[in-house]
Amino acid sequence: xxxxxxxxxxxxxxxxxxxxxxxxxxxxxxxxxxxxxxxxxxxxxxxxxxxxxxxxxxxxxxxxxxxxxxxxxxxxxxxxxxxxxxxxxxxxxxxxxxxxxxxxxxxxxxxxxxxxxxxxxxxxxxxxxxxxxxxxxxxxxxxxxxxxxxxxxxxxxxxxxxxxxxxxxxxxxxxxxxxxxxxxxxxxxxxxxxxxxxxxxxxxxxxxxxxxxxxxxxxxxxxxxxxxxxxxxxxxxxxxxxxxxxxxxxxxxxxxxxxxxxxxxxxxxxxxxxxxxxxxxxxxxxxxxxxxxxxxxxxxxxxxxxxxxxxxxxxxxxxxxxxxxxxxxxxxxxx
Amino acid sequence: xxxxxxxxxxxxxxxxxxxxxxxxxxxxxxxxxxxxxxxxxxxxxxxxxxxxxxxxxxxxxxxxxxxxxxxxxxxxxxxxxxxxxxxxxxxxxxxxxxxxxxxxxxxxxxxxxxxxxxxxxxxxxxxxxxxxxxxxxxxxxxxxxxxxxxxxxxxxxxxxxxxxxxxxxxxxxxxxxxxxxxxxxxxxxxxxxxxxxxxxxxxxxxxxxxxxxxxxxxxxxxxxxxxxxxxxxxxxxxxxxxxxxxxxxxxxxxxxxxxxxxxxxxxxxxxxxxxxxxxxxxxxxxxxxxxxxxxxxxxxxxxxxxxxx
Numbered sequence: 001x002x003x004x005x006x007x008x009x010x011x012x013x014x015x016x017x018x019x020x021x022x023x024x025x026x027x028x029x030x031x032x033x034x035x036x037x038x039x040x041x042x043x044x045x046x047x048x049x050x051x052x053x054x055x056x057x058x059x060x061x062x063x064x065x066x067x068x069x070x071x072x073x074x075x076x077x078x079x080x081x082x083x084x085x086x087x088x089x090x091x092x093x094x095x096x097x098x099x100x101x102x103x104x105x106x107x108x109x110x111x112x113x114x115x116x117x118x119x120x121x122x123x124x125x126x127x128x129x130x131x132x133x134x135x136x137x138x139x140x141x142x143x144x145x146x147x148x149x150x151x152x153x154x155x156x157x158x159x160x161x162x163x164x165x166x167x168x169x170x171x172x173x174x175x176x177x178x179x180x181x182x183x184x185x186x187x188x189x190x191x192x193x194x195x196x197x198x199x200x201x202x203x204x205x206x207x208x209x210x211x212x213x214x215x216x217x218x219x220x221x222x223x224x225x226x227x228x229x230x231x232x233x234x235x236x237x238x239x240x241x242x243x244x245x246x247x248x249x250x251x252x253x254x255x256x257x258x259x260x261x262x263x264x265x266x267x268x269x270x271x272x273x274x275x276x277x278x279x280x281x282x283x284x285x286x287x288x289x290x291x292x293x294x295x296x297x298x299x300x301x302x303x304x305x306x307x308x309x310x311x312x313x314x315x316x317x318x319x320x321x322x323x324x325x326x327x328x329x330x331x332x333x334x335x
Numbered sequence: 336x337x338x339x340x341x342x343x344x345x346x347x348x349x350x351x352x353x354x355x356x357x358x359x360x361x362x363x364x365x366x367x368x369x370x371x372x373x374x375x376x377x378x379x380x381x382x383x384x385x386x387x388x389x390x391x392x393x394x395x396x397x398x399x400x401x402x403x404x405x406x407x408x409x410x411x412x413x414x415x416x417x418x419x420x421x422x423x424x425x426x427x428x429x430x431x432x433x434x435x436x437x438x439x440x441x442x443x444x445x446x447x448x449x450x451x452x453x454x455x456x457x458x459x460x461x462x463x464x465x466x467x468x469x470x471x472x473x474x475x476x477x478x479x480x481x482x483x484x485x486x487x488x489x490x491x492x493x494x495x496x497x498x499x500x501x502x503x504x505x506x507x508x509x510x511x512x513x514x515x516x517x518x519x520x521x522x523x524x525x526x527x528x529x530x531x532x533x534x535x536x537x538x539x540x541x542x543x544x545x546x547x548x549x550x551x552x553x554x555x556x557x558x559x560x561x562x563x564x565x566x567x568x569x570x571x572x573x574x575x576x577x578x579x580x581x582x583x584x585x586x587x588x589x590x591x592x593x594x595x596x597x598x599x600x601x602x603x604x605x606x607x608x609x610x611x612x613x614x615x616x617x618x619x620x621x622x623x624x625x626x627x628x629x630x631x632x633x634x635x636x637x638x639x640x641x642x643x644x
Contacts, residue, residue, distance in 0.1 A: 060545055085550075092547035100545075105538040110560045110635060120546050155636040171546070 007037040009211045010059070010096070010179050015071040017051075017058045025068060026283045028054040030235040032071075033308075036179065036211040043226030043243075044215045045258070049279045051235040052215045053101075056181045059213075060098055061088055075179070094124040097172035101184035103164035107156035113140075114152030117171045124175045139170040142207075143200060162193035166200065173204055180205070181213045186221060198225055219262050223247055228317065231255050234280055234290030237308060241318035251311050251320040253295045289322070297324050340629065347621045354617040355407065358610050359400050368604075390416065403610065412614070413607035415600075422611035425596065430615070432502060433592035436584070437577040439512035444519035444577075445570060451520070452527020452566075453559065459532060467524060474521025483514040483587040500589040511588040515581055519573050526569050530562040537561070563634055571627025578623070579616040 015032045018025040029051040036042045044052045057063045059073055061080065073080040075096065080088065100106045108116060117139060118132035127135065133152065140148035143166040156164055165185060172180055182201065186194035198221060205212050214225055222229055222243075229246045231239040231254065239252040250256045257275040277294035280286055286293050288303040295302070301323045308321040370386050387393050391402065406413060412422035455467040490510055491499035498507045534540065535558055543557040544550075582594035589595075593612055600608035632638045 062541060062544055089547040089549060092545055094547055098545045100538060100542065102538050106542045108539040108543065108557050108561070109637060111557070112636075119548070123547060157637050168542075171542075 007039075008035050009038055009075065010213075011035040011072075011074040012055075012059065013072040013074065015055060015058055015069070015073065017054050017063060017070075018068045019063075020066040020068060021283075023283075027285075028235055028282055029058060032232070032235075032237055034230055034237065034240075036213060038178070038211055039205070039209050040228065041205065041212040041214055041226050043222035043229040044213065044232055045217065045219060045222050045229060046232035047217060047279050049282075050232045051282075052232050053183050055232070056098065056183050056213065056215055059181065060092060060096065062092075062098075090124070093120050093172075093177075094175045095177055096179045096181065097175070097177040098181040098183065099165070099168050099172050099185045101187050103161050103168055103188060106168060107164055109156055112153055112155055113159070113167045117152075117167065117174055120171055120174055135174065136170075139174045140167070142204070143167070143170045145170075161189055162196065165189060165193075165197055169197070169200060169204065173208060173210070176208045177210055179213065180210045181215070183215045184217070185214075186218070187216070194221070201225070219258060231258070234285065235282060236290060236321065237319075238291065238321045239319065240308065241316065245316055245318045249318075251318070252291075252322050253297055253324070254291045257294075340625075343625050343628065347625065350621055351614070351617055352404070355404060355610070355614060356400070358613045359403065362606050362610065363396060407614070412611040415608045416605050417603060422607050425608065426593065426611050426615055429591060429593045429596050432590060433578060433581055433585070433594060436508060436511055436515065436581055436590060436592060437574075439508050440516035440519065440581075441574060441577055443512055443516035444523055444573065447516075448520045448523025449527050449566065452524040453531055453554065455524065455528045456531035456535065457554070464528075468528075471521040471525050474517050475525075477518070479514055479518065480583045480587050482517055483511070483584055486510045486514050487587070502590055507588075507590075511581075511584050511590060514587075515577065515584045519577065522573070523566065523569060527562065527566055530565045531558060534558045534562045560634065564631065567627060567630055567634065571623050571630070574626075575620040575623035578619045 012032060012034050015029055016027060017029040018027040032051070032055050034042065034044075034055075044055065046052050054063060058069050059080070061069070063069060069081060071081070075091070078087075080091065083091070107113065114133055114136050117136040118127075118129070121127045121132040121135050122129070125132075137148045137152050140151055145151050145163060145166055151159075151163075156167070159167065169185075180201075185201070186197050189197060201212065201214075202225060204210075212225075214222065216222055226243050228242050229240070230237045231246070231252065233254050239246065239250070239255045246255065247259070250259055254275070257273070260273040261275060275294055280290060280293065288305050289295070289298070292298040292302045304323075306321050306323045308319045310316075311318060311320050370383055370390070370392065384393075391399060394402075403413070410423055412426075414421050415425065418425075451467050455464045458464045487499040487510065490496045497509045498504065499510065501507055535554075540553060540558055543553045548557070580594070581590075581592060582598055584590070585592045585594040586598055593615060596608065597612040597616075599605070600612060
């Protein structure tokens with residue numbers, strides 16, 4: 001089912017998603033291009049409202065109506081945006097699966113977790129009731145749920161948040177998808193549970209060879225799990241590169257600001273720098289670079305939208321969307 | 336679960352006792368002497384006195400009430416003043432008729448109401464939705480006797496499709512069931528629509544879609560089962576309303592059910608019969624509430640487990 005032999009599984013090109021409102025369309029995602037290879041983990045990081053979840057939902061074609069999704073989402077030689085709903089359903093939950101942010105509300109309260117997982121197997125793999133339930137119990141065991149055969153007969157409200165997220169992971173991975181999209185899978189969980197869930201995703205990824213798209217606002221999670229990182233701001237990717245490139249040599253003032261805003265145990269809290277201002281309202285987007293109103297380096301050139309390009313005189317996969325190309329590495333990048 | 340049902344049943348008993356007392360008091364303060372109504376105007380005072388004694392009406396009120404309760408405990412509600420038929424026999428004979436009428440109306444209300452409500456929710460904001468919602472307002476507002484008469488005129492007299500009174504054939508129940516069920520179709524479709532819209536916005540519906548399930552499965556399996564909880568609350572109380580509140584419909588269509596029996600016994604001051612029918616209404620409401628509470632537990636596992644079963 002995988003597309004190009006080069007290993008690129010999912011290739012999103014110039015994705016634009018707008019919500020159609022009474023007063024006109026509001027663009028939540030504005031020209032995002034990204035791709036993942038087999039076995040690779042791509043981290044997408046950004047503040048709330050930057051369009052990262054909408055990007056993920058657009059790939060699944062699950063954005064709530066009324067909306068408009070443009071661009072290309074290439075998977076297995078086809079453009080997902082051009083598939084019929086019937087064809088798209090054969091891919092959802094089977095070839096491309098998704099884990100959501102809220103484990104407490106993402107499972108159906110009136111169906112047992114066993115039913116909810118085995119339903120996927122019966123749908124996509126055509127298994128019978130008993131066979132599907134056996135596989136389900138196996139899946140629950142593989143996400144380290146104790147007494148899986150008993151747990152399979154329980155309802156979501158009988159489980160903790162961490163346990164429910166494990167169920168969601170089992171559900172997403174039971175058909176061994178090519179691509180697993182995780183939308184803030186640990187945000188609603190305790191820190192200790194977060195670490196368990198992250199290592200579980202890592203573990204299962206190495207077993208299934210799935211590509212993972214990890215969406216989060218948590219740089220700690222991203223730096224732990226990602227091979228490559230894309231930083232999103234105001235509906236666009238502003239910087240992209242390998243984990244090393246991005247964390248050791250951030251170029252975009254926003255990325256620099258994000259890294260400075262991470263609390264570190266070896267530093268005084270007084271050194272913690274916040275990025276002033278707020279994410280712009282998608283309906284009132286500033287002219288040119290979206291980060292301009294919050295950026296200490298902005299001048300007249302920033303009134304035009306910069307392209308996402310390799311920075312001057314550099315090799316590698318690093319790309320940045322900034323006229324200034326290189327901000328001061330640390331310094332007063334966010335002043 | 337069993338202990339819960341037992342607890343509810345004992346509460347039921349107390350409620351019924353209270354209702355019987357209230358009925359008894361009301362019957363005794365209402366003006367009008369049943370003995371005088373029974374006998375002709377020229378009956379001698381001696382005859383009146385004799386009948387009064389025969390019926391136990393000469394005893395103190397407390398004794399009368401206690402006798403009634405003692406009888407009721409043995410399922411003996413006394414005899415009709417006029418037909419001399421035991422009240423229990425009359426009730427059970429007529430209950431069959433009311434049950435047939437109410438259950439036909441109920442089936443119409445549930446099937447049509449839930450289908451229209453789901454369809455309306457899925458078509459939210461479109462013409463179909465507006466039509467259903469407008470129709471529901473009409474259905475709730477229209478008085479049942481008016482609907483009944485319109486149905487009689489159109490389908491009975493003009494088109495001659497269905498009988499307009501009596502219960503000689505199964506066809507006789509069609510118009511009364513529609514007349515009785517219409518307002519419940521309306522209220523159930525409204526609640527279903529609201530409940531479905533709320534459920535469809537939930538995260539787990541998005542999860543169901545993300546699994547690749549067909550929209551039909553998402554709606555019927557994942558959404559409707561959750562949406563049923565408020566629908567059952569309404570449907571349960573309305574089952575009580577239907578079984579106890581078919582008086583007008585039965586009257587207009589001359590159906591010999593309990594509703595008509597109740598109206599007749601009010602008009603004739605047939606005290607034992609009236610007490611029996613009021614008690615019947617009370618039992619119907621209490622039992623249907625109990626059934627609602629128990630059926631919640633079957634639909635919503637969170638309630639089932641909270642009760643420690």
